[in-house]
Structure formats: C-alpha cells, structure tokens
Amino acid sequence: MSAPGSSTLRKKRKIAVLGSRSVGKSSLIVRYVEDAFVDSYYPTIENIFQKTITHKGQEYDCDIIDTAGQDEYSILNSKHAIGIHGYMLVYSIASRNSFDMVQTVYDKILNYTGTESVPCVIVGQKSDLHVQRQVSEAEGKQLAAQLKAAWIEVSARHNANVAKAFESMLGETDKGTTEGGPEPQPSKCIVM
Known part of the structure; x- marks a missing residue:
C-alpha cells in the first residue's frame, strides 16, 4: 500500500471542454492527446479522450x-456538469462572438451545478491568427479574473501552450485540496 500523497496513486479527473462552434476545441484536444493537428472542420457531437498526465509529481x-459547440440557446447536457472536475472554456481570438459566449457558458455551468464557482481555465485558441485578432490578451485576462479562472492563449496548429493549458487545468482542479489530503468524493442526491 502506498503512502498518502504518493505519486503511485493516480487521481481521476474529468475535464469538459466547452465553447462556441468552430473555435478549435477538437483541434486543441487532439493536439494534446495525439500530438496531431486536425486542419479540417467536422462538427463534433461528443468524443471522450483519455490521457495519463503527470503534473507536479502526481x-x-x-x-x-x-463537446458540441455551444450557443446562447444550447442546453447544457447534464453529463457536462455532473462529475466534472474542471472546465476549459475555449474561444477563438479571431471571433468576438465566441469570446462573448464564454460568460454565457460559464453562467450555464454555475446554474446547473448550483455552485458559486467551478475550477476553470479560459483558453484563447488560434493565437496563430494574430492578424485576424478580435479579442485582446487584456480582455481575456480580465474575463478570467472576473470568473476567478486561469487564462492562457494557445495555438493547436503550432502546438503553442497546449500542454500548459491542460497543466493549468489540473492546477485549477486541485486548488483547495490539501497536499496528501483525501480526494473529494462526489455527493449523491436521491429524489423519490
């Protein structure tokens, strides 16, 4: 039996990646998990990728x-709220509308989970499209501060900051848990 806090004990994490259509959610994930860039666009219904990640020795x-792209009329699927440890909310730096949608999606998550905040990283995707930029770094940082979330800009095409985004996500999920402390257990509710 390993000692508490030992790196031989793997922690399980479920991360939901949400955002508007065509912001590069799938490209971001495929770049991270498979180290490949998907240049063509095929709308996603839902896929689950698995990867073992080492972060700070754990x-x-x-x-x-x-997930499928969100819009202001999308209903948040319960499986994107229940049992999720953290959220990556993705926008394209070349799309003002996708950036504006981040707050809407975040509010839907809070409404569904019934919490005041959730572990979250705001991800400005497509940083390689700097000539087409519609959202400044300052705006991204300001929104993240407002939501008490981490923030990073990435480029799946150039593999810039992709790993850092996921490492930041793990850091956010572990905020508030004590080193070597017990893993938070999901709460259960029975409706009769």
Missing part, C-alpha cells in the same frame, strides 16, 4: 470530454 488519469 499522475492523473484524465477523461477529456470534447
């Missing part, structure tokens, strides 16, 4: 949920 078995 191993994590991660399920990364690639």
